[in-house]
Amino acid sequence: MSKDILSIIQTNMNTFSKGQKLIGRFILDSYDKAAFMTASKLGKTVNVSESTVVRFAAELGYDGYPAMQKALQEMIRNKLTSIQRIEVSNDRIGNQDILSMVMQSDVEKIRMTLEEVDRDSFDRAVDAIVSARRIYILGVRSASAIASFLAFYFNLIFEDVVHIHSTSVSEVFEQLLRIGPRDVIIGISFPRYSRRTVKAMEFARDRGAQVVAITDSETSPLTAIATHTLMAKSDMASFVDSLVAPLSLVNALIVALGRRKNSDLSETFGVLEKIWDEYEVYEKVEDSF
Template structure:
């Protein structure tokens, strides 16, 4: 299948039935909304049956409606503006209870991540990190929450961890200037993908570093260049990025790495306990 599903639909318009043309025209005009509709909802929206929608997907060469829907989502993954996200999000939630809708959606993202995550890729990422000379962690915008969480715990496990926390491209490159062979760069980015993170990862790879991507799809620009990709489902539609599944995956990564570096981790906490006791940190915290 050609990558651009809209071009395929347009080129075959003359051969569609009346019902299929209704579906095709709606997708072309409102693909940002159609990509997140069920077959039933899309059918109701254009006044055709659900079975007509399913047959339309088959007519385009997909093995089912979910495959066509995924193709639409992949096409627009990095194209939705914030305004479009708000519009689509409002349309999806409608009059439903917001708390129930969002939390159930997050549960589904964690379930999908668990089912689709490659254990081979996960284990490869763990091995790369364990054997790294230095670890660099990069993430901007909403990914900052994930990378900060990861860096906090990795700093308890490793001696050479650098969190690249700037949003300026020039400063980002300054912080990874000495990256090279034997180092690992962990980059996190979700739609709309950060060009700064992508460029920094490209530079690191050119210098011989190994890359670990934390992203939402194999089609992500980070995943395409990484030596190991950790794929976690995120919500590209809402103006608020859902990072529940990515954060859970990062949590698993920290635990997996910690188990392999158990002796070093135990030594770190023994040192911290001694410092806390010697300098009466507990009492100071209580006083504060």
């Protein structure tokens, strides 16, 4: 369903039953909260039955309440401010155990990623990266941690890796100046999506490079730019981006590439072992505290 769910509700408000109008008005006024409510909780909030909520979703053309809820979540993921995220998170957690809820949510995101990830896209991304002359890696804000992790291991596997560090758009383009058709850029971004990352990926694509996106959704602005898209489910826990599933996907990517470059990797670590021994890089146990 391509049309904005709020527009659909607004357009059809006059055709709804009394109970459906209560649901519709609540969603229009508080879509940031409604998107993360169960059908039962939404019904109790507006004083209608759970079955009325389910029928409301069907009335809008969705295959059940979860599909409508997903549409709401997709719509707002890139729109919520940090303050709104904290408020939504507080509503979701309530009096529940925070540790259990957050970790269970992470487990669920990994499960969903495993079920939905496109294996062919994954394999094509691996092929493109292995064949690249130079590999560029870009992630800003919270995604910078994943980009740094990826760059650390890629530097052990490949000879020419550029981890793009930036505080401004101009710095990003300075580091991408020589990107070309034989190169690959890996852009990592999750809601709220980074405009810097999007612009850099557009530039790389226009210069003929292959573009690998690591993001969360078909609606992500990175998806429209990418040659290959790897999707991992992310979530928000208060003002924090929960990126466990994306990191797990990145782990799988590193392992797959390590296996493809197994002989080179073994040689690299052999050289490193000699260097560590020669320069006594390893600390003695008694000196490490």
